[in-house]
Amino acid sequence: MFKKIQIKRTNTKKIIMAALSASLLFASGCGAVKRELAEPDKDSYVKSAHSLVTVERGDMESSFSISLKGADYEKINYAVDVDTINNGLNDGNLVFDGCYVSLGQYVHKGDLLASYTDKKLDKEIKDYEDKMTENNNLIEHYQELMNIDPDKDYSEEISSIRGNNEVIALYIEEAEKKRDNYRIYAKEDGTISFVYDKMSEYLGYIWEYTGSGKYIIIAESTGENIFSATTEEEYDFKVGDVYEAVSSLNKYRMVVTSVEKTGGATKVSFVPEDENLPLSPDSTFILEVKRPVKKDVVYVNYKAIRYTDDSNAFVYVVDEDGYRHAVMVTIGDRIDANVIILDGLNGGEEVSID
Numbered sequence: 001m002f003k004k005i006q007i008k009r010t011n012t013k014k015i016i017m018a019a020l021s022a023s024l025l026f027a028s029g030c031g032a033v034k035r036e037l038a039e040p041d042k043d044s045y046v047k048s049a050h051s052l053v054t055v056e057r058g059d060m061e062s063s064f065s066i067s068l069k070g071a072d073y074e075k076i077n078y079a080v081d082v083d084t085i086n087n088g089l090n091d092g093n094l095v096f097d098g099c100y101v102s103l104g105q106y107v108h109k110g111d112l113l114a115s116y117t118d119k120k121l122d123k124e125i126k127d128y129e130d131k132m133t134e135n136n137n138l139i140e141h142y143q144e145l146m147n148i149d150p151d152k153d154y155s156e157e158i159s160s161i162r163g164n165n166e167v168i169a170l171y172i173e174e175a176e177k178k179r180d181n182y183r184i185y186a187k188e189d190g191t192i193s194f195v196y197d198k199m200s201e202y203l204g205y206i207w208e209y210t211g212s213g214k215y216i217i218i219a220e221s222t223g224e225n226i227f228s229a230t231t232e233e234e235y236d237f238k239v240g241d242v243y244e245a246v247s248s249l250n251k252y253r254m255v256v257t258s259v260e261k262t263g264g265a266t267k268v269s270f271v272p273e274d275e276n277l278p279l280s281p282d283s284t285f286i287l288e289v290k291r292p293v294k295k296d297v298v299y300v301n302y303k304a305i306r307y308t309d310d311s312n313a314f315v316y317v318v319d320e321d322g323y324r325h326a327v328m329v330t331i332g333d334r335i336d337a338n339v340i341i342l343d344g345l346n347g348g349e350e351v352s353i354d
Contacts, residue, residue, distance in 0.1 A: 050318055050352040053301045057347025060294040062335045064235075068227040068245055068254070068270060070281030075193065075221050078113065078184045079214040082206045085116065085182075089204055093119050094182065096204025101218065103195050104249075104280060107186045113218050116182035116204060125175045132168045135161045184218060193280040194219035221281045227254065228269040235289060237268045245270070245285035252279065254287065291335070298341040303353040305331060305339055315345070316352040324352055 088094030097115040101107060139161050142154035196217040198208065206215050227245075237259045245254045254270035261267075270287075272279055304315050313331045316324040329344030345351075 050316075050322075050324065051354045052318060052350045053304060053353055055298060055300045055304075055341065055345050055347050055349045055351055056338075057298045058296065060297050060299055060335065060338070060340070061290070062338075063288055063290045064231075064233050064336075066229040066231050066233075066268070066287050066289065068229050068285040068287055070221070070227055070283065073221050073224075073281030074188075075219060075282055076187055076190065077216045078218040078220070079216045080182075080184075080206065082213065082215045085204065085206055088116070088118070094204070095119065096199075099195065099200055099218075101192045101195065103192055103197075105192045107190060107192060107220065109186055109188050111186040113184040113186055113192075113220075114199070115184065118179055118182055121175050121179045125172055125179070128168050128172045128175065132165050132172075135165050135168070186220060188220070188222045190220040190222035191280045192218065193221040193282050225271055225275075225277070225279050225281065226257070226269055227271070227279075227281075227285060228267060229287070230265050230267045232265050233289070235266070235291065237266065242273055243270070243287050243289065245287045247283055247285050252277065252285065254285070294335075294340070297332075298345055298347045299335075299338040300341060300345070300351060301337055301353060302334055302339045304351040305329075317345075318350045318352055 085094065089096070095117040097117055099114040101111075101113050107113065139158050142158050142161075146152050146154055194216065196206070196208075196215075199206065199217055206217065237256055239256050239259060241256045243254050243256070245252050253273040255273050256268060257271050258269045259266060300315070305313055306315065307313055312328060314326050314328045317327045318324050327344055330342040332340035332342045334340075
């Protein structure tokens with residue numbers, strides 16, 4: 001906690017004497033020696049209020065955070081034409097069959113993710129299939145007639161019917177492709193990373209979209225469950241160590257799989273400790289890393305550290321009477337908001353941060 005020292009003033013006579021002393025010093029010219037860090041003369045200075053912090057001494061615990069992101073993944077978006085879907089539902093031509101996946105679910109290539117039924121296409125395909133069945137029955141009939149009477153030859157009729165069936169098969173194939181426009185299949189193995197969950201609530205209608213055109217109702221992320229982070233922290237990550245990572249939904253135990261040092265940075269890769277855990281590769285996780293405890297150190301808020309023109313560090317120690325004294329210090333690492341003091345302070349001192 002910062003503390004404020006009350007403002008007190010010396011008597012008027014002392015102030016006048018301080019001003020006279022300053023005038024004499026100025027009159028002495030450039031030959032005067034500059035003492036930047038000299039202890040001020042208490043009788044010649046006016047005390048003022050300062051914001052203070054206490055220099056601490058003891059065991060120092062600290063941590064830092066890194067952000068894990070998926071490596072080498074691809075995001076596949078599955079979109080539908082909003083007007084076509086909504087108009088088809090309004091006209092009664094479309095029926096929403098359902099969404100068969102949820103967020104975080106692992107799917108395989110070819111799995112059906114969501115579907116609508118187009119009644120017109122279903123009827124069209126059924127009519128084609130009925131016609132093909134009728135033609136096949138007719139072919140069998142001609143073949144039976146030729147078996148009964150070898151003098152009869154219906155080869156041309158049979159050939160014509162088979163040609164007609166080939167055309168019908170093309171129509172059915174084309175209609176099936178149209179029907180697949182209303183069915184979403186997984187294009188690759190991966191993890192479901194987005195689902196328009198109100199699709200089921202709205203019975204297939206798509207209301208939340210900007211403008212007209214396509215709207216993504218499902219997204220899938222492919223790739224390995226490998227997550228990596230790069231940090232400039234001097235920390236000894238080791239392969240096999242386990243850390244806890246946090247997402248917006250849950251906590252996960254992550255295992256270090258590789259550590260690569262490049263210049264002053266370290267790239268660390270992780271995988272879930274549970275190999276069967278389906279994590280979306282495009283998710284982001286925050287991993288909190290505890291630094292080793294530093295035993296019996298002196299440390300202070302970094303705002304207390306000041307520097308001379310030749311880059312030597314010092315602090316202003318405030319005594320019990322409210323006067324500041326410049327004290328030279330040797331500093332070590334800065335950890336979070338604190339700087340370790342290697343020499344110059346013992347702990348317990350009150351220092352100014354303003």
